[in-house]
Amino acid sequence: MSRSIKKGPYVDEKLSARVATLKSGAKIVINTWSRASSITPEMVGATVNVHNGKVFVPVFIMEEMVGHKLGEFSPTKKFVRHGGKMQKELEQKAKTD
Secondary structure, rough: OOOOOOOOOOHHHHHHHHHHHHHOOOEEEEEEEEOOOOOOOHHOOOOEEOOOOOEEEEEEHHHHOOOOEEEHOOOOOOOOOHHHHHHHHHHHHHHHH
């Protein structure tokens, strides 16, 4: 659920300050634990390492991501495939074809 319009988007103050100090084209990567922070237009082109609870996941910010939260691009759960023996046989068959 989004925040009310009068409150505006939530952006961590420390994160916005660090993004403001970045020069365009800089290869500096910012580490953050603030998954709830919204992506602003000033962040476009920067790479932010977002913590997923275990490791930092690098997220390169593009224009399409503006308005979304940083946590959306750093999954916290690893998908374990389903199917067992049948699925393995199908994958082996697909590789040989």
